Amino acid sequence: MNRFSYLRATSIDEAMREAAADPTARFIAGGTNLIDLMKYNVERPTRLIDITRLPLNGIEETESGGLRLGALVTNDETAFDSRIQDRYPLLASAIQAGASPQLRNAATTGGNLLQRTRCYYFYDPETPCNKREPGTGCPAAFGRNRIHAILGTSDHCIATHPSDMAVAMAALQAIVHVRGPGGERAIPIADFHRLPGEHPEIDNTMLHGEIITSVELPPDGFSRNYTYLKLRDRLSYAFALVSVAAALRMENGTIAQARLALGGVAHKPWRDPAAEAMLQGQPATEDRFRAVADHILKDARGYQDNAFKIDLARRAIVTALSQAASGTPQSQIDKRIQ
Amino acid sequence: MLQEKGYIGTPRNRVDGRAKVTGEAKYAAEFDAPDLAYGIVVSSAIAKGRIASIDADAALAVPGVLQVFTHENRPRTAWFDINFRDETAPPGSPFRPLYDDKVVYSGQPVALVVAESFEIAAYAASLVRIAYEPETHMTDLDIQRDEAYVPPRKRTGVKRPPSPRGDPDGAFEQAPVKVHGEYRVAIEHHNPMETHASTVVYEEDGTLTIHDKTQGSQNSQSYVSSVFGLSSDQVRVISPFVGGAFGSGLRPQYQLFLAVMAALELKRSVRVVLTRDQMFTFGYRPLTIQTISLGANPDGKLVSIMHDAIQTTSPWEDYQEVVVNWSNLLYHCDNVKLTYRLSQVDTYTPIDMRAPGAALGVTAIETAMDELAYAAGIDPVELRLRNYAEMDEADKKYFTSKELRACYQLGAERFGWARRNPEPRSMREGRELIGWGMASGVWEAIMQRVAARAALTPDDRLEVASATADIGTGTYTILTQIAAETLGLPMESVTTKIGDSSLPKSPVEGGSWTAASAGSAVQKACLSVREQLFKYARRMDDSPLANASIEQVTFAGGRIHMTNDPSAGVTLQQAMQAGGVDRVEAEEKSSMGLLKNMRYSGYSHSAIFAEVRVDEELGVVRVTRIVNAVAAGTILNPKTARSQILGGVVFGIGMALEEESMLDHNLGRFMNHNLAEYHVPVNADVYDIDVIFVSEHEERLNPLGVKGLGEIGVIGTAAAIGNAIYHATGKRIRDYPITIDKLLG
């Protein structure tokens, strides 16, 4: 861990100003990811700007009938909020599928979206890694990559984004509100995280000095037909090998609208609008689900350890769509697959 | 005679439980010292080569940095290998931290940064720049297996496989029923909760008091003395509490060397604590490739057992453990070939991990036996009974006791095994396939020579002491029970002192020998105190015990009284007064019993039954039920004993489904070196575990009849789960852990 100065910001403007002035400054919220990375010498900020006293708390109604989650609302506050549970149970479920109660009590909306990959090499500064040190190479592509991506990879990086919450938000088409030196922006979540391409060091489309103020959930929460299905290497407290957030609007036994987002398979929560369109107006049958899964995975590529994810994702998509269609969402307490 | 059956064999809370949950119990990194300096270890980035240069200038320039120790400036230490050999060292040249510019494994300590504070040291460590000249390394056993060799020198305490008997190849060839397969268990790291740490207190007179995370305070003490050329009275190692170790604390680890080196050089107290990722930079459970061929008659009777194992070791030591011998210990067979070889890879030397050898070998043989049960069409329990070994056939000795039959029977009854339809995929509930599997377990009951002291002082305080350790197993509690019962005192009157090199001599705590060995020593010392007290009591004026023999009296409630007339007695205090003493003390050693005479073989046994539920489509496995029936002689404390088995079973679940240290062979480095990515079971993975202690009369090993429980719970558990998965799914996975990917398709 390196030396850093610490500032407890008292206003959003102050936080932004301080961050903009120092290219190595970092905001700190729950600290559950940033502190770990600092201990491993992966992140070496010279200045920490503590944003936990800023007025970015609370879950509020929006004019359009949705909810707005403050950037500092903790993951457990969100998951146990009765409005979220009633109207956006997919989001509550995804959050509860992640981490542990202790972590969820500290982790925040903003920090969760911005948590970094769990790639082993990224975490180990004694090894090369393009994401940590651009140009040094990607040992994961030829090494241990059980937890790595199968979709949207590049020659430069095959890391995944590890968040569960973000996968549900992707299915719900949330909007990330940020504020920065250049003013306020509303970024659809699909455009928030990016694929690694030639610049795996850049995780998302935020600019330096910008701060997440809130995440807006559109009115439709798909609260009847949804599921969050997470598959991992033990029954709890592990990152997803593959996860699927499925949200359907059913009308008389047919699918009127479908949203599907995958976690653990790409550098961002993975959506495929063409595959979702294949479900529209269709009856909920396994054959159809399989066709959708095949479509999503047609360009998937496996590496030494993770080729199984292609098959696992295919099966998970089919199971998740069945769960959503039948209104039997996966429990995050009972570990039996519903 | 021990008339009072008050404590031994009854469930008792841990005597150190309160201290542990309140934080009063101190661990190695929690002891303080005036003027303490902090050391942070810098680990090598490459697996093999040499250090071309070390640039420590930036680190040294940080205010508060005291020194950066490297091979270039380290103080001189002992010259000979023998000085670095600890009590449990395998044959070879032990690793010497900061010895020279050679890098022999990835993660090797290459520098120690010492500073006034932990934070300064950590920061400065990040500034040390090291240039390497890498050489080609090899960490892949699949390539190295062709170079396997029989270790020329045997490791002390580890039996070699017996010579082949009969004609195993010919018998296999002819056998009507055959099973042949290759079995693997992934590399595991111990990962105890407490990371390794040493706080070295530099006393005013220049002597060292060391708080070390170790399973043997005297092992650490003699290592430090011999490496640094100190006399034994200049070094005291104290380790009253150990936050788990599972074998990782059997050998002095490099943080001890580094902390002592720095303390001696800087003439001040130094603490070095390893990080979690550095917990992956020393010993591990070796990668093992096992090949098993079983030949049997149609009735399931084995006609040939061939079991070969190849294990990784380091280039500098021939680590060894008993992997293959168990096959013939469990099963009778006239044609047997057991072979064990090593292959060098560029990693640190493996180190014993809970149930070393057996956890691997029994997993393989018990998986193969399940395959044989299917091949022969015989129930797995019945198959084991038909091949039951009545004696240790390799050594041609009878067992001191062996209630494995009862384990099978009671375990099967509790589990409901009789209702099992052997057909794979025959049970399901909704999406889940249900499977029932079983396996046996076996572990050697080892006695070590341990010394213990007992001292009774006025007001009936009894102190018992031995340099043995409690790594969370309950040693404090059982020693207290034994002492209290032997002298007829309440447990509250007894203070047990362990984990201190200045106490009576004891080897490391391991191998499941501590309860039997330290327990026997404490019992013997307390019996000596009894005798002295009785002698004084008889000498008293008008003693009501004047004409009694010690067999006729009972020690209870702080008194010695006639067994047939409790009113006729004297208090312990009166006896001491009569003797004119204010302290009655005795030191005794546990004896090696009849085992020493080589007439019997002592083993504990178990039968494990497992139920799994496997999501057919997604391969998610839940181990919903385990019954483990254990025969291990006298159970001193059913409560702490049960905890040992529960922990062992959870360890086995880890081996069966989760634990795997992933080596990147390109880098020669373990990559998932943290607890987020090295998976051990969490609460959600653990459903019902039912422990049965089968009653087993044992009188040959030691007077207490104890065999030990630390390892047996692990052994066989992974195989029982793997076999249950086969029963559920029809998929035979011979490569543990059985992760989701292996069950797809």
Ligand SMILES: Cc1cc2nc3c(=O)[nH]c(=O)nc-3n(C[C@H](O)[C@H](O)[C@H](O)COP(=O)(O)OP(=O)(O)OC[C@H]3O[C@@H](n4cnc5c(N)ncnc54)[C@H](O)[C@@H]3O)c2cc1C
């Ligand atoms: C052992 C372990 C297991 C875990 N398992 C899971 C899991 O299964 N699923 C899962 O989804 N997650 C898991 N997590 C990750 C956890 O969810 C994240 O660490 C957490 O959400 C991060 O939130 P935080 O508030 O603590 O972020 P911090 O650590 O404070 O910050 C993370 C990053 O976000 C930036 N940041 C924070 N807030 C803002 C803001 N408002 N504006 C701009 N930048 C900001 C920080 O500068 C930093 O770069 C796990 C974590 C651990 C340690």
Ligand code: SF4
């Ligand atoms: S996958 Fe990405 S994060 Fe991992 S080593 Fe490659 S570049 Fe680094």
